[in-house]
Amino acid sequence: MLSIGVDIGGTKIAAGVVDEDGEIIATTTRSTPATDPEQLETAVADAVAELRGAHEIAGIGVGAAGFIGADRRTVRFAANLAWRDHPLAERLESLTGLPVVVENDANAAGWAEYRFGAATEARHMLMLTVGTGLGGAIVQDGVMLRGSAGFAGEVAHMVVVPDGQWCGCGLRGCLEQYTAGTALVRAAKRRAAAGDALMGPLVQAAGGDGRAIDGPLVTGLAQQGDPGARELIAEIGAWLGRGAATISALLDPEVIVVGGGVAAAGDLLLGPAREAFAQNLTARAHRPLARFVPASMGNRAGIVGAADLAR
């Protein structure tokens, strides 16, 4: 049985036909009309129409950044798209004639890793997607946790530092402010601006202007062995490990999958994460340590997870 997965990103809509083994057998993309919900739906429907031609499709799964209702049909709120309590599934069903479910994008990616990727041998998984922001997905005993309103898995906004760094969500000290790409780049820029000598090579690589430092630059230099870049990534990793330890006190996963752009740093990120996890996990002398593993599905995770959740 085939289904279509749609991954609505800030700039691009990626859609694919996915089989029951999680293989993508056809794909297409559209650009994202971010400010007009109607155009966005038309673009999704158009991509679906293109893919349906050659395949019999049982349903559509759509992954989007934002708060998705527990009914898996409504977008409650999305920071980057023009949706507020928007009946996205109903709209796409009327445009396509196919059953539609909507999922949070981090949940879709997490489900793909659980079903077909890095966590196929686990029953209890935590996935942390470390991109510009921090996403999370929780599988317990084979079930994706969605919570009462559909908002479960918002690891980004656990408060880990009382009175810490202000977050866009209106709180202070959210985990995202210590672990995501934005945090990585901010730390680099602030330290560069203050004349921190360890940031010298990064400033040089940014053409002499610390304000031009970005995430790939940090990761690249770190992989070449630059101590300053490594320290920056290690600090992100350590906070990731601490956050995962606190989550594990609650959820006790057996595997922790780390994906997203910052995860390209590999063990430069995962090493410090594992160490901080072990140091901050309660009762660690009496329990197995969850394994930290890199995600294995890459960019396909969003499409595959959404498609599989639609079945």
Add this chain to the structure above:
Amino acid sequence: MLSIGVDIGGTKIAAGVVDEDGEIIATTTRSTPATDPEQLETAVADAVAELRGAHEIAGIGVGAAGFIGADRRTVRFAANLAWRDHPLAERLESLTGLPVVVENDANAAGWAEYRFGAATEARHMLMLTVGTGLGGAIVQDGVMLRGSAGFAGEVAHMVVVPDGQWCGCGLRGCLEQYTAGTALVRAAKRRAAAGDALMGPLVQAAGGDGRAIDGPLVTGLAQQGDPGARELIAEIGAWLGRGAATISALLDPEVIVVGGGVAAAGDLLLGPAREAFAQNLTARAHRPLARFVPASMGNRAGIVGAADLAR
């Protein structure tokens, strides 16, 4: 169908026959032989034998403080009892001839509230048991979360203050160090010892010796309106609310049940908890606020929950 619930406490074993509506139709107690596992099992078996006489029993559920294996048969570790990787279910089955399941005591109490108590109308519940320590139980979509090793729900050891108060678990800044009865009494004693005038009435009520302050004394004075005692309880409540907000970012429950001895303070505890919860919940403008409600099953929760989980 009747089952027996057994609640193994530090000083007392309480057992009861429970029907399918969560009603206890017979009870008995034994004192807890804390240092001898064999005597403890004999005492449980003895209580069961007494209760079985008049009733047909389908099985036994045992609730105990400690880390219980995911198989619901083994006590991995208990701080106050002499168990390490102990096959408690097997031992009790051979003594009683009945099927036995073992549960963490906070999980048992939480399940009772979910099935028959304060959370019967919810599908997603968080229970916080605020006694000497802090216990937690998580129900998601009608299922008790146990985690991969059986250690889920350990809300006590989420780190909420980096480099905060040392915890007996070997970490610093655990939620339990800010929310439980021990934290309440420690704050009172420390402030009294430092000559804090607001602690004056408490010291007086403790016979002039601040070191004699205990939890019921604080709760009692608070209910009489003493500002110092109220401030102490409000601070515990505020941390409970903050902790619940961070848990809700992960789990999105619809109801948060607060039980345990400190919960006797009622709205003196729950009021500040609700306020801090609302202030520390991410996306609170876009979601319903979980309700904070007092537990309604009282001391019966342990027996009833354990019995029901045995069915």
Add this chain to the structure above:
Amino acid sequence: MLSIGVDIGGTKIAAGVVDEDGEIIATTTRSTPATDPEQLETAVADAVAELRGAHEIAGIGVGAAGFIGADRRTVRFAANLAWRDHPLAERLESLTGLPVVVENDANAAGWAEYRFGAATEARHMLMLTVGTGLGGAIVQDGVMLRGSAGFAGEVAHMVVVPDGQWCGCGLRGCLEQYTAGTALVRAAKRRAAAGDALMGPLVQAAGGDGRAIDGPLVTGLAQQGDPGARELIAEIGAWLGRGAATISALLDPEVIVVGGGVAAAGDLLLGPAREAFAQNLTARAHRPLARFVPASMGNRAGIVGAADLAR
């Protein structure tokens, strides 16, 4: 004996002739040529020339934001002006023919309050200037503390929250990030952006756009009784009190003078500051509490203090 005080601000140079009683008997102003040190010096010299005409002047004191060398002659570093290790006193002496001393502007203001303003009865004073940023001045036993390099009194960059809000200085959790005007406005904007209902009146007063909130708006609404604005100012005040308590553990002042633009909020700021100070001061049962008093010299403090320090 008369001397001239010069207060070099980001937009305006204010200069005045000051007598031995701290009275200003003549003033003049120039606009600040912020990017050209030479023009700035010419502007100062020009203002001095204007004032000298009618008075016999013994010397010049110049107050400027920045790190001033212990020799009181050199500007080591200034965030907003184009000076790096700049021999300001020497340059102004050659332009004016008068002896010149240079002081940090917060030190100059603090000295004015100590000698002629709110702290005339004290021998040990802490002054906190709560403007856009946070300035500090310390007088111990009648002597202005300058430190080995001239950098003493930088209260802004005491770290009060480990891993807290990033500061422009390259550290995290500096006191300035919790107490100054910038912190006040940032909190208001962040909470407004997150849809915090308590920020509603502020958003309305800002013409419906939370991003237009500024300090005077918050202070104004607070003085009219708006709960949200009062909460924002109270939070700044509480951190001011906490910071002052930590400083007092070190320095044990008898009076704490609070000046700067945010101090216009009066007891809405000072009340919470006093309360937090008392709660966070060590050994408070065994010592007198320092008095928190508003500054009394207003804008004149910079001129008067600089002039007096030149004598």
Add this chain to the structure above:
Amino acid sequence: MLSIGVDIGGTKIAAGVVDEDGEIIATTTRSTPATDPEQLETAVADAVAELRGAHEIAGIGVGAAGFIGADRRTVRFAANLAWRDHPLAERLESLTGLPVVVENDANAAGWAEYRFGAATEARHMLMLTVGTGLGGAIVQDGVMLRGSAGFAGEVAHMVVVPDGQWCGCGLRGCLEQYTAGTALVRAAKRRAAAGDALMGPLVQAAGGDGRAIDGPLVTGLAQQGDPGARELIAEIGAWLGRGAATISALLDPEVIVVGGGVAAAGDLLLGPAREAFAQNLTARAHRPLARFVPASMGNRAGIVGAADLAR
């Protein structure tokens, strides 16, 4: 001109005749009658009488742990001795017939280092005495800072972790809870009790009982290269550096002298202190870094400093 210095410790009174070069030319000791002020004074007078026999003495300086009044004559409060607002100088003057000044013991030790020990080339010094607790002394431009009530230099009770570890002083998160011998030993014991493998060698060295770990044991193992003991000392050192950086924002010393029992760890403590100091000092690109140096006067500091302050 000779004077006598008296160092009143918890178990021993040490007294000595000190010349103008800070040399001790005669000493004697008495045991401390901790609970009876009168006996204590008699013991001090007795020691003085013994020393006076052979020397012409100009005055007596007494150093004691506790809060000493700004008049240098009164003990306001002492945690370990039976003094409350006690006129110690007056009492000793009437017993000895010599002029007496009283100083805080950390101040006395700091003054000895400033005048004759590790900081003789400096004008601005911070001394940190890392013993069971944390003591501090501040010299600015050659003057010992005492504050308005005599309580300056209480570095121990600067709050460095909001809501951190409870302190005996009634506050939370005081620097002493992160830097002193008590903190070192508590961390070792807590981690040992939680089964932290890194603490294994320490537990073994303590005869298999983690509760028997003490400071010299940690220092000794650290000097033999044990990673766990080194980590414990490095953590104390790092907090010492952080605290010193925050103090330096206020006071800008040129040298930071580290004494006390824990300082026996040498560079195992000072190395991490220096590193954390550099990382947490504001404007570090624009200023000289204060030097961290070990104290050089050892146990003599208390006698020598008290004697010199009496001149």
